[in-house]
Structure formats: C-alpha cells, structure tokens
Amino acid sequence: MNPFVDIILRSCTVYFFMVLALRVFGKRELSQLNSADIVLILLISNSVQNAMVGSNTSLEGGILAALALFVINYLFKRWINQSKTVKDWVLSKPQVLIHNGNVEFKTLAKLGITSEELDEAIREHGVESHKNVKLAMFEIDGNISIISGDNNLKQTHHKRKIHKTLNEL
Structure with missing residues (x-):
C-alpha cells in the first residue's frame, strides 16, 4: 500500500x-x-x-x-x-437545570454540575436566587443560560469553568 x-x-x-x-x-x-x-x-x-x-x-x-x-x-x-x-x-441536547425556581438536582448530578457552580452562574446573570429564575439551561456548548422573571435585567451567559480558588482545595 x-x-x-x-x-x-x-x-x-x-x-x-x-x-x-x-x-x-x-x-x-x-x-x-x-x-x-x-x-x-x-x-x-x-x-x-x-x-x-x-x-x-x-x-x-x-x-x-x-x-x-x-x-x-x-x-x-x-x-x-x-x-x-x-x-x-x-451532540448533546440542552438540559433544563431550573424551571420556575425549582432546581433539577437529578439533571445537575447527571451533568456533574455542583450547586455552587449553578449559584455562581445565577449570580453572574445578576439574579439573587434560584427562586427568581424562570429557566436555566445547560446549553450544548457548555454555557449555562439563565432567564429570570425580571424584565429589567440584562441577560448574559456563563461559561462553565472551575474557579481558581476551587482548584486549590
């Protein structure tokens, strides 16, 4: 050959x-x-x-x-x-992480996302608590998208990453 x-x-x-x-x-x-x-x-x-x-x-x-x-x-x-x-x-499909303030803990566990990572994404989107989230999605590109009930908030996106301080533990 x-x-x-x-x-x-x-x-x-x-x-x-x-x-x-x-x-x-x-x-x-x-x-x-x-x-x-x-x-x-x-x-x-x-x-x-x-x-x-x-x-x-x-x-x-x-x-x-x-x-x-x-x-x-x-x-x-x-x-x-x-x-x-x-x-x-x-390709994976988008996964619902929070729906109308209710966290989908089984989905978080399946995806290997900690509650702390989800809370960080929520805060980065300018939302105080998961109870104020209408919908949080784990997108196929690794982003966590958050839609809140507050129309005045600017929507952003969160790239899932491990924070430096968490790596040191």
Whole structure:
C-alpha cells in the first residue's frame, strides 16, 4: 500500500476512534476543561501520533496526517449538520437545570454540575436566587443560560469553568 494512503487511513481511523471515545466517556466543551482534561488531551495526542503516521516521521507524513484530520473533521461536521440521526448521537441536547425556581438536582448530578457552580452562574446573570429564575439551561456548548422573571435585567451567559480558588482545595 502507498505510504501516504496508509497515513490518511490511519489518521481517519484515529479520528473516528476519538469521536467515539469522547462520546462514550464524556463530551466536555473547551470552556469546561480543567487541568486533568488538558493533561489527558496532551497524552492522547502523543499516544495516537504513531498510530497515524506509523514509522513515517517525515515532514510530508506529518502534514498529510494533519491535512487528513482537517478534511475528515470538515466532512464529519457537514455530515452532522445534514443528518439528524448523527447530530442526535454526537451532540448533546440542552438540559433544563431550573424551571420556575425549582432546581433539577437529578439533571445537575447527571451533568456533574455542583450547586455552587449553578449559584455562581445565577449570580453572574445578576439574579439573587434560584427562586427568581424562570429557566436555566445547560446549553450544548457548555454555557449555562439563565432567564429570570425580571424584565429589567440584562441577560448574559456563563461559561462553565472551575474557579481558581476551587482548584486549590
């Protein structure tokens, strides 16, 4: 087999394996990465490098592997946007966190969101308490959207992140 075709096939195989692994083991958005997630990504990238290029350590091999990843990512995103089945399987759906002041604790637990993180998002939206929230949604991009009953408040969005002081505990 042509070594360049081999690199393309290996790169595509690794790409789809990583998509599947992220689907099975959790899909955190970049705004949600903590130190352990970053270390995992770096280690995974190092571990799959040889699987993509094999013994070919040439510049051409590296560029071809990167190009194959860009192309397969572009095509996969188009497929996601064109197929409802694939979109439903790959992308999560928005989740209700608070409805009419009632916190959905089961949903918080399922998503791994602490009450403190939810309270922080509520405060960042200028709302005093979860009792004043008409609707809080965990969006597919990792944002927590808050809609309050107060028409005078400016609505913002909250990127879920781990606060520095919480990391030190």
